Amino acid sequence: MQKKMLSLFMLVALILIAACGNGDGSDNGSSENSNENTSEAAETTSGDVAIDGSSTVFPIMEAVSEEFQSSHEDIRVTVGVSGSGGGFEKFINGETDISNASRSIKEEEKSALEENGIDFTEIEIALDGLSVVVNEENDWVDELTIEQLKQIWSESSDVTTWSDVNEEWPDEEIEFFSPGTDSGTYDYFSEVVLGENQIKRDAALSEDDNVLVNGVTGDQNGIAYFGYAYYLENKEDLNVVPIVNGDGEAVEPSQVTIQSGEYEPLSRPMYIYVANESVQNDAVYDFLTYTLDNAGTLAEEVGYVGFTEDHYQEAQGKIDSLR
Structure with missing residues (x-):
């Protein structure tokens, strides 16, 4: 009787072990899936x-x-x-x-x-092509040289009105809108255009190019400069000024003229x-x-x-x- 009970006990134990082991291999598959999930989690940066x-x-x-x-x-x-x-x-x-x-x-x-x-x-x-812009109603500035830009923006210059630049232009005071002194655009403009000269003291400065756009769009005698992207974004409300390059050609900024270097010296x-x-x-x-x-x-x-x-x-x- 005892032998029969012992045999029955061993049979039950073997059945339980087989069930826990999942002899169909599903246990190994579960382990692999777990490793894959862990690996995927580790790869998530x-x-x-x-x-x-x-x-x-x-x-x-x-x-x-x-x-x-x-x-x-x-x-x-x-x-x-x-x-x-x-x-x-x-x-x-x-x-x-x-x-x-x-x-x-x-x-x-x-x-x-x-x-x-x-x-x-x-x-x-x-x-980028640093873009010089004026109000959309400004129909008299058809081009500018770097020397004229220097005269317009320099504090040491006597230029205060458009007619001071060109006698055929209106006798109206120019309003200046410039990037702030922390701006790389300000630094680049100062280096290429102003040289050793200081910018106009009455220029309105802002690190936010949208403020400069609003300044020019709100003033018929306004002038500003900023990156080409901001001009494109607002070109319906602004006139971009062609700049005379080293070959004596008046060139507007565009993807073609910026990449080719034709729009110089304001390409950067x-x-x-x-x-x-x-x-x-x-x-x-x-x-x-x-x-x-x-x-x-x-x-x-x-x-x-x-x-x-x-x-x-x-x-x-x-x-x-x-x-």
Whole structure:
């Protein structure tokens, strides 16, 4: 009797072991699925990417960040607008991963970054044509030379009215609207047009290009300058002024004339500056890779001019070398 009970007990035990083991292999499959889910979770990148700087570069980086975040929901990208100079201040303080600039970095900014132990990489992201604009009712300014721009905008100049520039133009006081002193556009204009001269003291300054647009659209005698994208966005309400280049030709900014260099000397590259250490962050690296894959297309969608594919591939090589 005892032997029969022992045999029955062993039989039940074997049945239970077989049931727990799922001899059909389903246990192994479940384990594989679990590993796959864990692997997929590990591959999902999350984190923050902090960007600030130029209002001119902003439309490109805003477009890139919006497209990027639609497919990378776990990465948060913030794009601020403090002007090129203001952006570099934050970059120097280690507050941002990427700094947008519509001018190249200054020597004093390089020195400050070095003092703070921040290595960086410069990337030219697109091309811009700094656009000089007047009110849509202004039908007398058909072109300007760089020398005339200098006379109009320089504080040391006696020019205050349109007739001071050309006696055939109205005897009306010119109203000036300029990017602020933290703007790379301001710096570029000062370097190329004003030289050692100071800008008009009564010029209304703003880091927000939309404020400049509103200033000119609201004043028949207004004049301003800003990035090509802001002109395109508001071209129905503004007149762009053709600028006489080195060949003596009056040229309007366009994608063709900016890329060819015909619109000079007001064509210029735009930059992003990347903190090398930030590239170790997968979120920043993924964002930069996406930026370089799409910057050319998105730059043209928002009104700027992209570089060739080779240019962006070379920039990607720089980023990859930092990993």
